[in-house]
Amino acid sequence: MSTTLSGYGISASIPKGFEGRITRLDPVDPLSSHAHAVGSSIGIGIETTQPFIHIANVPLTQTRETFGGSVVDTLNANHVFLALIEYGPECVGTNLFSRLGLPRSISPQSFSRSRLQRIVPGQSGHQSFFTHNGRAFCLYIVAGSYARVGSMVHHVNRILRSISISSSLHP
Amino acid sequence: MVILLILAVVILIVATVFVSALTASFTSLEARVDRLSTATPIELRRSGTSVPTGVGGATGRPGHDLAGHDLDGNPLTAAVIGVEHFTLLAFLSSGCSTCGRFWKQLGAGDLPDLGADTRLIVLAKGADAESMTALRSVASGRDVLLSTQAWLDYEVPGTPFFILVDGRSGAVRGEGTAMGWDEVRNLVALGRGDASIVTGISTAAMKPTSDAEREAVIDQLLMDAGVFPGDPSLYPGTTPPEVISP
Numbered sequence: 001m002s003t004t005l006s007g008y009g010i011s012a013s014i015p016k017g018f019e020g021r022i023t024r025l026d027p028v029d030p031l032s033s034h035a036h037a038v039g040s041s042i043g044i045g046i047e048t049t050q051p052f053i054h055i056a057n058v059p060l061t062q063t064r065e066t067f068g069g070s071v072v073d074t075l076n077a078n079h080v081f082l083a084l085i086e087y088g089p090e091c092v093g094t095n096l097f098s099r100l101g102l103p104r105s106i107s108p109q110s111f112s113r114s115r116l117q118r119i120v121p122g123q124s125g126h127q128s129f130f131t132h133n134g135r136a137f138c139l140y141i142v143a144g145s146y147a148r149v150g151s152m153v154h155h156v157n158r159i160l161r162s163i164s165i166s167s168s169l170h171p
Numbered sequence: 172m173v174i175l176l177i178l179a180v181v182i183l184i185v186a187t188v189f190v191s192a193l194t195a196s197f198t199s200l201e202a203r204v205d206r207l208s209t210a211t212p213i214e215l216r217r218s219g220t221s222v223p224t225g226v227g228g229a230t231g232r233p234g235h236d237l238a239g240h241d242l243d244g245n246p247l248t249a250a251v252i253g254v255e256h257f258t259l260l261a262f263l264s265s266g267c268s269t270c271g272r273f274w275k276q277l278g279a280g281d282l283p284d285l286g287a288d289t290r291l292i293v294l295a296k297g298a299d300a301e302s303m304t305a306l307r308s309v310a311s312g313r314d315v316l317l318s319t320q321a322w323l324d325y326e327v328p329g330t331p332f333f334i335l336v337d338g339r340s341g342a343v344r345g346e347g348t349a350m351g352w353d354e355v356r357n358l359v360a361l362g363r364g365d366a367s368i369v370t371g372i373s374t375a376a377m378k379p380t381s382d383a384e385r386e387a388v389i390d391q392l393l394m395d396a397g398v399f400p401g402d403p404s405l406y407p408g409t410t411p412p413e414v415i416s417p
Contacts, residue, residue, distance in 0.1 A: 003238050007246035016236070017253035023245045057250070059290055062241065062314035 002162075008051040009135075009171045010084070013162035015155065020055040023064070050086035051169070055159055067117040067140055075123065075144030080152040082159060083140040091136035099130040102165060103139060105157050108149045116142065124149055133167040231342035234258075234334075235325065239297060239318030242307055249292055249316060254338035257289040259359055262322065264295060264330040265305035272351060273331055278311030283352040285359050289335075294321050335362040 002013045005020040014020045026049075052066055058074050058081070068081050075081060084102075091097050106126055116125035117140065124146040128139040141156055143149045237249040237260075251258045263270040276282070277293060285291060293310075295301055297319040306315065321327075325334055325343075333355050335345040345362030349355045 003236050003248045005238070005246055005248050014236075014248050014250075017250055019236075019248045019250040021241075021245065021247040024243075026243075051245075057254075059249075060247070 005053070005055075008169045009166040010051065010053055011164050012053065012055065012159060014055060015158060018055055018057045018155070018159070019060055020053060021060050021064070022051055022053045024049065024051040050088060052083060052085040054081070054083050056081040057155070068142060069118065072118070072120055072123065072142045075120075075142065077122075077145035077148050079144040080155060081142045081144075082156060083138075084163070085138045085140065087136040087138065089136070092131055092134060094136075096129045097131045097136040099128065100132070102130060102132045102137070102160065102163060103128050104160050106141065106153060106160065108153050111141075111143055111146070111149045113146060122146060132165045135165060135167070137165075231337075231340075231344055234336035234338075234341050234343055235321070237292065237294070237316055237318055237321050239294075239316050239321065241317070242303065242310060242315055247316065250338075251292075251336050252338060252341035255288070256338050257286075257344070257359070257363060258336045258338060259285055259289055259291050259355070260321070260325065260334045260336065261291060261293045261355075262295075262325075262327045262330055262332040262334070263293060265302055265309050267330045269350060270331045271309070274309040274311070274313075276352065277313045278309070283356050285356065286363070289359055289363070292316055294318060296322060333358055335359055337362075 002015050005012050005014050005022060007022040008024055010022060012020060054060055054064060054068065054071065056068075056071060056075075056079065058071065058079050060071060064071050066083070066085055068083055072081055087097070106128075111124040111126050113119065113124050115127050116123060117127075120142075122145055124143050126139070126141040126143075130137055130139070139160075143152045145152075234252045236251050236253075238247075240246055249258075251260070261273065263273055265274075282291065293313060293315045295306055295310075295315050295317050297317045300319050301317070306317075327334075329348070332348050333346065334343055335358060336342070337344045345358050347354075347358050349358065
């Protein structure tokens, strides 16, 4: 039993116990307070007008930072948070996004505490940068417990295999 | 003979007065019950016409996960079943006058205390059945899940309407309409079987403390009053035991 989440040319099958949100922020003045609220996008080339998708087995509130700030703090050992963040078209073809295609299977060994965007004790993270159908993305995953990554990975891989990305925001 | 006749008449009068008093009392009670039943705003449907609902642990109809959009048109889903918490679904609309007080309090961040493990999700119908301009105005920035499908899944009869779902069992535990958050809190308490929400007294406070905790509290109170272990006042009429200092 799953629910389908679809928008901005991205769709995913959300398994039972998980929920997801696809968000596309309005363009903002980089110096405004709202821009700082999604501060990870400042200065590294992310266009805030690109969508990002969050999937987790914890409640996803309206106010979430791009890389899961305010959500990852709520994760316990049985929780996992997945973010798929689109970067601007100028990033397509750059070295960082040279990998082609969304990873469909992540191994527990690819998780590390040093890959967390923000260090939270006990947690571990995964980051992949890739281009899929001409769109540049970062896949960012946080496991609530480094010790239990192995049991979380099969949920993550099931979600990754269900994701489809079209070549346009408006297919 | 005359005496017997007078006696019979007296008994008849007394009996008549007694029956009249009983009838009046019953009528008064009946009127009170009628007033109470019509004044209660929550209708807890234990067995509805098409949606039999178990309240307080009985077998309830199944809950459903939610899918829809937010007020900015961004898609979202929300997990209601297969989770560790309760979810209170608040079905509101922009047009109903009773919903106005709920919108007002939600917009002001004046949310009811539903207990730590109860999540509140506010729902409205989608753009196919609601005015987005009116909804944005009443929602005042509050997170709202727009899903006409959710109304169909939960067979919502009108607004405002509230449904409590137990995420562990996936079953509806209570539902009804309300005039204010107090009634909603009652619904949640009934569905969860948790009186502490209604009384405002935490379950921990209602539990009797353990013997050890009680002893510690009493010891501290006595010592604060200058009564230490071995004090003769603790052993009226007997010899106090020898106290060994640590």
